[in-house]
Amino acid sequence: MAPYGQENGLTRIGYSVDDGLENDKIADPRLPLLPDADLKDKIVLLRVDHNVVKKGEILDQYRIDVTLPTLYNITERGGRPILMTHVGRPYDKKNKTVTIRKDESVDAIVAYLQRKLRIKFVVPKFNYDEKDGILDIDTSINWLITDLRKRKIGGIYLPNTRWFAGEEDKGEKLERFAIQLAGLADVFVNDAFGSWQPHGSTYHITKYLPSYAGLCMQDELYHVEAVLNPTRPFIAIVAGSKYDTKIGPLNQIYKKVDKLVLGGVIYNTYLCAKYGVKIAGVQDSDIELAKELVEQDKTQGKIVEMDILVETDTLSGRFEGKYRAVNVKDFAPGKTYNYIVDIDPLSLESEDVLQALNSAKTIFVNAVMGFMPNFWHGTSKLDEVIDNNQSAKKYFGGGDTLQAFKSLHPNLYQAALDNTNYYLFTGGGTVLKVIEEGDSMGLDTVRALIENKTKLQSENPK
Ligand SMILES: Nc1ncnc2c1ncn2[C@@H]1O[C@H](COP(=O)(O)OP(=O)(O)O)[C@@H](O)[C@H]1O
Numbered sequence: 001m002a003p004y005g006q007e008n009g010l011t012r013i014g015y016s017v018d019d020g021l022e023n024d025k026i027a028d029p030r031l032p033l034l035p036d037a038d039l040k041d042k043i044v045l046l047r048v049d050h051n052v053v054k055k056g057e058i059l060d061q062y063r064i065d066v067t068l069p070t071l072y073n074i075t076e077r078g079g080r081p082i083l084m085t086h087v088g089r090p091y092d093k094k095n096k097t098v099t100i101r102k103d104e105s106v107d108a109i110v111a112y113l114q115r116k117l118r119i120k121f122v123v124p125k126f127n128y129d130e131k132d133g134i135l136d137i138d139t140s141i142n143w144l145i146t147d148l149r150k151r152k153i154g155g156i157y158l159p160n161t162r163w164f165a166g167e168e169d170k171g172e173k174l175e176r177f178a179i180q181l182a183g184l185a186d187v188f189v190n191d192a193f194g195s196w197q198p199h200g201s202t203y204h205i206t207k208y209l210p211s212y213a214g215l216c217m218q219d220e221l222y223h224v225e226a227v228l229n230p231t232r233p234f235i236a237i238v239a240g241s242k243y244d245t246k247i248g249p250l251n252q253i254y255k256k257v258d259k260l261v262l263g264g265v266i267y268n269t270y271l272c273a274k275y276g277v278k279i280a281g282v283q284d285s286d287i288e289l290a291k292e293l294v295e296q297d298k299t300q301g302k303i304v305e306m307d308i309l310v311e312t313d314t315l316s317g318r319f320e321g322k323y324r325a326v327n328v329k330d331f332a333p334g335k336t337y338n339y340i341v342d343i344d345p346l347s348l349e350s351e352d353v354l355q356a357l358n359s360a361k362t363i364f365v366n367a368v369m370g371f372m373p374n375f376w377h378g379t380s381k382l383d384e385v386i387d388n389n390q391s392a393k394k395y396f397g398g399g400d401t402l403q404a405f406k407s408l409h410p411n412l413y414q415a416a417l418d419n420t421n422y423y424l425f426t427g428g429g430t431v432l433k434v435i436e437e438g439d440s441m442g443l444d445t446v447r448a449l450i451e452n453k454t455k456l457q458s459e460n461p462k
């Protein structure tokens with residue numbers, strides 16, 4: 001940060017401390033940044049990625065904590081904040097329905113913020129439709145905005161953005177939602193690095209308000225450059241359950257990594273595509289998508305396979321006699337398996353796997369290897385093996401990945417926050433998307449901010 005200097009030159013009266021932060025920590029000057037915004041007495045709509053609630057509870061507050069500098073900056077400069085985040089995936093893409101469940105509300109986040117900041121947030125109540133979710137932002141919210149302006153409340157926190165009918169819509173409902181959202185505020189700030197999907201509250205809103213990147217977003221975009229230009233060998237470990245949004249990027253990422261390790265639902269689908277086996281829970285349509293990866297690997301051989309997996313008869317728990325180890329070496333066309341829910345830690349003792357992980361100089365981890373909370377053993381061992389490689393830069397990303405890391409290795413997680421060999425990204429899918437695009441400014445949500453700045457400049461030339 002720039003050193004303190006009084007305009008009249010009286011620097012004797014106080015001094016500033018070097019915080020080690022670079023002042024211009026952003027790769028691209030086209031990006032409009034929060035410090036450029038005029039915030040005084042403005043209502044600021046702040047999109048964050050506080051998607052940390054599981055069954056009504058917060059397991060890891062990290063994604064909330066890293067947005068507090070932005071919140072402080074906004075209020076310190078006279079802005080009045082309206083926050084919004086999505087929680088979970090309440091929108092069913094197939095049936096086009098929204099399910100509103102209390103345990104996917106923002107309540108736990110608001111309670112945490114209130115305890116942490118000692119200020120009052122209010123969550124507005126809106127009517128909703130059983131299938132479509134919230135159709136309109138009721139004008140009664142203006143009462144709350146008046147109280148926000150008068151500083152009777154510290155902030156407004158909107159309901160889960162994915163409860164709104166327009167958030168993931170593509171047509172009229174989306175436009176209506178974006179316009180209604182914009183009508184609440186003077187300025188939009190996007191601090192939701194993890195929310196890369198171009199939805200109403202992350203992307204379309206920028207058509208209607210002056211828009212800026214928040215401080216967390218700025219920081220993440222700066223650090224993601226290291227993954228875009230990695231010291232080689234570069235290995236990515238991608239697992240978890242979000243097959244639908246991760247398989248696309250993975251086909252491109254394959255071209256950019258030296259080695260790729262898969263786990264979770266993604267690995268199950270890949271194994272079905274490669275070996276012609278059937279694994280419970282894997283859809284035929286998904287297997288088709290994984291075939292491109294199989295084809296690429298036939299000639300390039302970058303995928304390092306974990307051989308020993310855990311099969312279970314039931315997803316409802318880990319019951320003795322109901323789960324067992326299976327070996328990929330025994331896979332043959334037509335064989336069927338029950339749910340495969342973890343990597344056996346023994347897989348991480350194979351020579352190929354150890355060689356790939358130990359020789360890497362850059363490691364990107366978006367990887368919960370097993371079905372949590374019962375099948376955690378593979379993830380735990382993976383985190384240990386990665387930590388053993390002391391010469392690699394280690395980048396962890398993803399809400400669940402960080403939650404698992406924190407709960408399985410609390411001391412290591414704590415140490416990683418202060419260790420320059422580690423960096424924890426708030427979004428895993430976002431980093432995958434950036435690698436796919438090959439450009440940190442290529443994310444739809446970031447491009448939208450840049451386009452907004454260009455549009456404002458052309459409307460108000462200096
Ligand atoms: N084999 C599996 N079958 C079902 N779910 C799995 C499996 N492996 C991992 N998961 C689940 O994947 C989730 C994490 O996936 P995802 O959201 O894609 O990760 P992240 O948030 O780190 O990007 C965890 O809740 C975990 O229980």
Ligand SMILES: O=C(OP(=O)(O)O)[C@H](O)COP(=O)(O)O
Nearest residue numbers: 051194195398399427428429430
């Ligand atoms: O948890 C998130 O991403 P992540 O699983 O990549 O960490 C973000 O909140 C994005 O959620 P989404 O993948 O449902 O859009």
